[in-house]
Amino acid sequence: MQRTFEEQGFVVLKGFFDARVMNAVRAEAEAIAERVVRRFHAEGALPETYADLPFDRRLVPVYRQLGPHAPALFNQELHTAGFFDFFFHPGLLDLAESFLGHEVRLYPNYYLRPKIPGDDAFRVLWHQDAAYTDSYKAGGDVDVLRTVNCWASLVPARRANGCMQFIPGTHRLGLAPYTKQKHYLEIDRAHLDPHLPRAIDIETDPGDVVLFHNMLFHQGLPNQTETIRWSIDWRYQDATQPTLRPSNGHLARTRGDERAVRSAQDWIARACA
Numbered sequence: 001m002q003r004t005f006e007e008q009g010f011v012v013l014k015g016f017f018d019a020r021v022m023n024a025v026r027a028e029a030e031a032i033a034e035r036v037v038r039r040f041h042a043e044g045a046l047p048e049t050y051a052d053l054p055f056d057r058r059l060v061p062v063y064r065q066l067g068p069h070a071p072a073l074f075n076q077e078l079h080t081a082g083f084f085d086f087f088f089h090p091g092l093l094d095l096a097e098s099f100l101g102h103e104v105r106l107y108p109n110y111y112l113r114p115k116i117p118g119d120d121a122f123r124v125l126w127h128q129d130a131a132y133t134d135s136y137k138a139g140g141d142v143d144v145l146r147t148v149n150c151w152a153s154l155v156p157a158r159r160a161n162g163c164m165q166f167i168p169g170t171h172r173l174g175l176a177p178y179t180k181q182k183h184y185l186e187i188d189r190a191h192l193d194p195h196l197p198r199a200i201d202i203e204t205d206p207g208d209v210v211l212f213h214n215m216l217f218h219q220g221l222p223n224q225t226e227t228i229r230w231s232i233d234w235r236y237q238d239a240t241q242p243t244l245r246p247s248n249g250h251l252a253r254t255r256g257d258e259r260a261v262r263s264a265q266d267w268i269a270r271a272c273a
């Protein structure tokens with residue numbers, strides 16, 4: 001697996017998370033969506049709570065009415081028991097440890113994303129994750145950041161509803177020049193176009209996890225269906241390295257000290273840390 005990761009820049013692990021873990025995460029995501037709707041309804045910004053809509057449609061009318069005022073990403077909301085079992089899954093941390101060494105942190109940008117249908121703001125342009133860290137201009141070399149980046153969908157992710165696309169092998173090209181566009185950073189076309197014919201769809205089902213290099217060229221396609229493509233993206237890093245970001249994330253594995261996140265209660269208490 002590490003060899004595939006080194007050669008291709010990614011690996012897809014089918015059926016990695018069991019139904020218990022995925023059902024719990026989905027229930028947490030449903031609760032987050034419920035709170036969003038209820039908050040805006042209580043503030044008078046929504047005429048109703050759309051309680052009869054299923055999870056993969058509930059937020060559609062919310063975004064139609066509130067546009068950029070509706071949250072596009074959730075981060076601190078993920079400090080719940082269900083997400084503890086997901087981010088700190090022992091088998092996944094074993095894998096992260098085998099890639100990164102004995103000191104592993106959950107990197108600060110861990111997100112739950114509802115990719116809303118037909119809204120261009122949710123199309124994630126071709127980028128390298130390392131460019132986002134680079135854009136903080138914290139100094140330091142993002143080439144040596146040492147992360148394993150992860151992505152999983154809570155619903156089937158297909159080309160039509162905006163799965164990710166990867167260009168295998170591009171993690172070896174170093175950090176490409178990029179430009180800040182309205183919503184996202186984008187790799188400059190002169191550096192991207194020669195590689196585009198090799199782009200492949202990364203289609204996943206709930207339970208699958210995708211591991212990819214922080215230099216891999218990738219994008220999130222637009223969602224052209226009627227339903228929301230819910231997904232989670234997160235990263236593990238060698239915790240002996242600096243994050244090169246304003247925050248430190250959370251220690252997940254370490255030898256012999258007590259600072260690592262140990263339990264769901266501990267994880268819940270660390271919101272906003």
Ligand SMILES: O=C(O)CCC(=O)C(=O)O
Binds near residue numbers: 113124129
């Ligand atoms: O979820 C998507 O569509 C794109 C996510 C992404 O680009 C990332 O996790 O780095």
